[in-house]
Amino acid sequence: MSGNINWFKYSSPQTFFPLAGRLASWFGTLAAIACAAGLYLGFFVAPTDAQQGEAYRIIFIHVPAAWMSMFLYLVMAFWAGLGLAFNTRLSGMMASAIAPTGALFTFLALWTGSLWGKPTWGTWWVWDARLTSELILLFLYFGFMALQAAIDDPRRADKAGAVLALVGVVNIPIIYFSVKWWNTLHQGASVSLTKAPTMAATMLTGMAVMAFGFWFYSIAAALMRARCIMLERERASDWAADYARGSA
Amino acid sequence: MLAAFRCVIHRDLLLAARRSSDVLTVLLFFVIVVSLFPLGVGPDPALLRTIAPGVIWVAALLASMLALQRMFASDHADGTLEQMLLGATPLGMTVAAKVFAHWVISGLPLVLISPVLALQFDFPQEFLGVLALSLALGTPVLSLIGAIGAALTLGLRGGGALLSLLVLPLYVPVLIIGAGAAEAAVSGLGGKAQLLLLGALLAFAGAFAPWAAAAALRISSE
Numbered sequence: 001m002s003g004n005i006n007w008f009k010y011s012s013p014q015t016f017f018p019l020a021g022r023l024a025s026w027f028g029t030l031a032a033i034a035c036a037a038g039l040y041l042g043f044f045v046a047p048t049d050a051q052q053g054e055a056y057r058i059i060f061i062h063v064p065a066a067w068m069s070m071f072l073y074l075v076m077a078f079w080a081g082l083g084l085a086f087n088t089r090l091s092g093m094m095a096s097a098i099a100p101t102g103a104l105f106t107f108l109a110l111w112t113g114s115l116w117g118k119p120t121w122g123t124w125w126v127w128d129a130r131l132t133s134e135l136i137l138l139f140l141y142f143g144f145m146a147l148q149a150a151i152d153d154p155r156r157a158d159k160a161g162a163v164l165a166l167v168g169v170v171n172i173p174i175i176y177f178s179v180k181w182w183n184t185l186h187q188g189a190s191v192s193l194t195k196a197p198t199m200a201a202t203m204l205t206g207m208a209v210m211a212f213g214f215w216f217y218s219i220a221a222a223l224m225r226a227r228c229i230m231l232e233r234e235r236a237s238d239w240a241a242d243y244a245r246g247s248a
Numbered sequence: 249m250l251a252a253f254r255c256v257i258h259r260d261l262l263l264a265a266r267r268s269s270d271v272l273t274v275l276l277f278f279v280i281v282v283s284l285f286p287l288g289v290g291p292d293p294a295l296l297r298t299i300a301p302g303v304i305w306v307a308a309l310l311a312s313m314l315a316l317q318r319m320f321a322s323d324h325a326d327g328t329l330e331q332m333l334l335g336a337t338p339l340g341m342t343v344a345a346k347v348f349a350h351w352v353i354s355g356l357p358l359v360l361i362s363p364v365l366a367l368q369f370d371f372p373q374e375f376l377g378v379l380a381l382s383l384a385l386g387t388p389v390l391s392l393i394g395a396i397g398a399a400l401t402l403g404l405r406g407g408g409a410l411l412s413l414l415v416l417p418l419y420v421p422v423l424i425i426g427a428g429a430a431e432a433a434v435s436g437l438g439g440k441a442q443l444l445l446l447g448a449l450l451a452f453a454g455a456f457a458p459w460a461a462a463a464a465l466r467i468s469s470e
Binding site for chain 2: 136175181
């Protein structure tokens, strides 16, 4: 390759559509393998925790889901900002394709967290800084999706969503620190995850493998969703019509 | 540029003065919401004293959100907004002026009446000033953040409910720090740290929010 790569080749839906299909199936396979391996490590290999018993095993889903929920918001805002700055069609499509997966992981993190909290803390919910900011993150995802759903013109929806996603990204650290501070002011440190005893190596491996599994799943799901969005928006074009005829 | 700034403020205030019932509706909403809480949680003075700052702040949040829809709607309907978009004045400047006028109409009355409502909750008199000051610093931030949401949802169906979904999560830091100021003052810690943080939020939002709202307005009126 002569150092003269055309970076913009895949910024057009027509060329990106087949690539996204190939990538989605690759990452989907990788996700299945990594999740199976991670769950096996988590449920059969990792030792039982001395303090929390078997209940702790939900962290193999909970922690990677929480990581992905925050990471995906950043990725979404990145694509949204790119779309706003360079006026590229595909970036906006990627941002709207990522949002539902991000919301899914946020919800999963909250749900598994409360399932873990009941046997461990004795309550489904505490107004802990992490829980509260995760809940607000879920509201931010919902706001992004609701705004895009309310606008009929897809280009306006992309741009309006982009402004909201960028405002949200600026706000997330402010929200996190204000909630953290509010929490310590009100009730003192109740339960601290950061001061937990150091984890066994197998637990950490299982969690890392699951994180990769979720990551690959997010890529695959976002690309599949982006393919649907591309087809829907480009339905007037020749390549989309050809594809629809070919697969029908 | 400053002349245009003053002109927009003057115009918006004049319009509000001609239709003063709009201003009063928001104020009455604020008063009624605050008065509902003792009816809901019971008249125990100790409990009311503890929840007073939080209740007043949440009600201020809701009242400020209720008024948001009107910030650009009438200008959008009669075409004034398009002239502002085309005008020589930087749009961020015009938006800043409109946000300021909107705060004077919908935020300032809440600040002024809050000590009276706090007295209803048997809130200690020596800390009324901290509460009012926290509202005086915080409500402009609400108007600034809300302007972005109002601009994004301009002319959309289901605007009101959508606007609350967009804006309320972004209000969280202001609520926490604002309500925290009066609580910290009552508990003897002094609310200075919170008031300084609110001032920082105001400076930050004042510098950036008008431009974000201007970008949103351009998107909405393409």
